[in-house]
Amino acid sequence: xxxxxxxxxxxxxxxxxxxxxxxxxxxxxxxxxxxxxxxxxxxxxxxxxxxxxxxxxxxxxxxxxxxxxxxxxxxxxxxxxxxxxxxxxxxxxxxxxxxxxxxxxxxxxxxxxxxxxxxxxxxxxxxxxxxxxxxxxxxxxxxxxxxxxxxxxxxxxxxxxxxxxxxxxxxxxxxxxxxxxxxxxxxxxxxxxxxxxxxxxxxxxxxxxxxxxxxxxxxxxxxxxxxxxxxxxxxx
Numbered sequence: 001x002x003x004x005x006x007x008x009x010x011x012x013x014x015x016x017x018x019x020x021x022x023x024x025x026x027x028x029x030x031x032x033x034x035x036x037x038x039x040x041x042x043x044x045x046x047x048x049x050x051x052x053x054x055x056x057x058x059x060x061x062x063x064x065x066x067x068x069x070x071x072x073x074x075x076x077x078x079x080x081x082x083x084x085x086x087x088x089x090x091x092x093x094x095x096x097x098x099x100x101x102x103x104x105x106x107x108x109x110x111x112x113x114x115x116x117x118x119x120x121x122x123x124x125x126x127x128x129x130x131x132x133x134x135x136x137x138x139x140x141x142x143x144x145x146x147x148x149x150x151x152x153x154x155x156x157x158x159x160x161x162x163x164x165x166x167x168x169x170x171x172x173x174x175x176x177x178x179x180x181x182x183x184x185x186x187x188x189x190x191x192x193x194x195x196x197x198x199x200x201x202x203x204x205x206x207x208x209x210x211x212x213x214x215x216x217x218x219x220x221x222x223x224x225x226x227x228x229x230x231x232x233x234x235x236x
Contacts, residue, residue: 023078034066
């Protein structure tokens with residue numbers, strides 16, 4: 001019983017790293033012999049290194065050589081001259097023979113980067129108030145730029161000394177330690193300035209929105225008629 005034919009693409013993929021001889025179809029008939037560097041199933045292209053020395057012996061220096069790219073559709077025949085060096089071992093192909101060379105990953109550094117990234121996400125989430133207004137978030141952000149601040153439910157706790165309850169007015173500040181008037185005065189002063197900034201920003205935004213949606217020509221709607229608008233003057 002005849003053996004089943006193996007598709008050319010499958011045969012080429014299994015021969016990566018081996019020394020092969022490839023012949024192209026007419027009209028440009030060419031025979032290339034070298035190490036099969038890769039066979040891409042997406043572009044249907046193969047790359048063969050026809051350098052005199054096998055790149056398997058120079059994996060430390062990288063994939064230097066004389067490379068030729070050939071479309072799979074142009075291959076008339078190919079022959080395996082010798083197997084890849086790693087394929088002769090009992091363990092099969094090895095990453096140590098990969099071209100370009102594969103370097104070991106620094107697992108400790110990767111875990112540190114992962115932990116740092118997760119910590120930043122948690123920190124950003126902790127700084128975001130739950131169910132609070134935009135003004136409340138703006139007040140929290142303003143405090144956190146200059147001193148420690150955290151959320152306690154809907155209350156803002158500043159420097160673990162003063163808590164600010166909704167609606168976050170100056171009179172809503174309370175010291176966490178009775179008699180800490182210095183911290184209370186300082187936080188109230190900062191809060192008063194931030195609320196003025198917020199009020200000014202909201203007023204500017206309201207004016208900008210009013211100008212944006214004002215109908216064209218509305219500026220002249222209340223203008224008084226000019227001379228001659230009442231009609232033509234009678235002659236004497």
